[in-house]
Amino acid sequence: MLTAAGIALTDNLENLLPEKDSPQLSYNIIREVSKYRKINAHEHVGLSGTIQYQIGMAERLGIEKLVVSKVISADSNYKTTPEEFRACNDEVLKVMKNYPERYLGWCFINPQFGKESLEEINRCVGEGMTGLKVYNQVKINDPLFYPVIEKMIGLKMIILMHAHCGLGVGGKRTRYGNVQPNASIPEDFAEAAERYPEAMFQYAHTGGGGDWEYACKVLKDYKNVYIDTSGSNNEGGMIDFTIAQFGEDRVFFGTDGSYYQGIGTILSSKLTDTQKRKIFFDNFNAVLKKSGNNIS
Numbered sequence: 001m002l003t004a005a006g007i008a009l010t011d012n013l014e015n016l017l018p019e020k021d022s023p024q025l026s027y028n029i030i031r032e033v034s035k036y037r038k039i040n041a042h043e044h045v046g047l048s049g050t051i052q053y054q055i056g057m058a059e060r061l062g063i064e065k066l067v068v069s070k071v072i073s074a075d076s077n078y079k080t081t082p083e084e085f086r087a088c089n090d091e092v093l094k095v096m097k098n099y100p101e102r103y104l105g106w107c108f109i110n111p112q113f114g115k116e117s118l119e120e121i122n123r124c125v126g127e128g129m130t131g132l133k134v135y136n137q138v139k140i141n142d143p144l145f146y147p148v149i150e151k152m153i154g155l156k157m158i159i160l161m162h163a164h165c166g167l168g169v170g171g172k173r174t175r176y177g178n179v180q181p182n183a184s185i186p187e188d189f190a191e192a193a194e195r196y197p198e199a200m201f202q203y204a205h206t207g208g209g210g211d212w213e214y215a216c217k218v219l220k221d222y223k224n225v226y227i228d229t230s231g232s233n234n235e236g237g238m239i240d241f242t243i244a245q246f247g248e249d250r251v252f253f254g255t256d257g258s259y260y261q262g263i264g265t266i267l268s269s270k271l272t273d274t275q276k277r278k279i280f281f282d283n284f285n286a287v288l289k290k291s292g293n294n295i296s
Contacts, residue, residue: 045068106131136184239269
């Protein structure tokens, strides 16, 4: 019942267990899912189902912590003003307050508003958020980002950045087309990582489509760049390839709304138990520990 694309699509995992009178199967998917502690390093509020749905999925799949943000896309009808990104963060702070045992928060800002962004980081970190989530308003290597990156270095917290990597056409790589012109591509991450080796960057969603293999190849040697496995376009062999490029210490488990795929791609990989434990929990927890926010 386990495939490279994820766990069989059902909201009732118990249905995957054999009937009492059926021959016992050698592979018990419930036991396999349950044996790994998990931190979901890429999730959202307001975009990936209701809070009750998220909590239900976390309980069902053994996810101890959901690290969430609320974001605004640059190609929406919003300008992502300070008032708007503060409102996004207020929604995250609300779920953190209501469900402290389940949620951690990413602070969302727009570097086009430099002073207000730094003030918002102070506010959100003061309220218990543990990292920064940025979208496609400004590229990660833009000088507007420099004060923000330097702020996060001082806080010893990671920056999760939305990423885009178009597939090649006719032997040439497309950078964007007309989609998300300010989205950061692998080369942008590489430039920022080289400029700020003390910073920590999280390249978003290898499972989000595009040329994730190319992204891994570009960023594999930048030791301060991590990568998460979230997304719904989970190709066979994705996890094994990513680990082969990045190593076993710089890859995080994430879902970005795709819970079954996020779990299933890791379980169906050829990784050892130790490597799976690192991806599901230990690697992100080690980053949290740098700022004193790790889970015991």
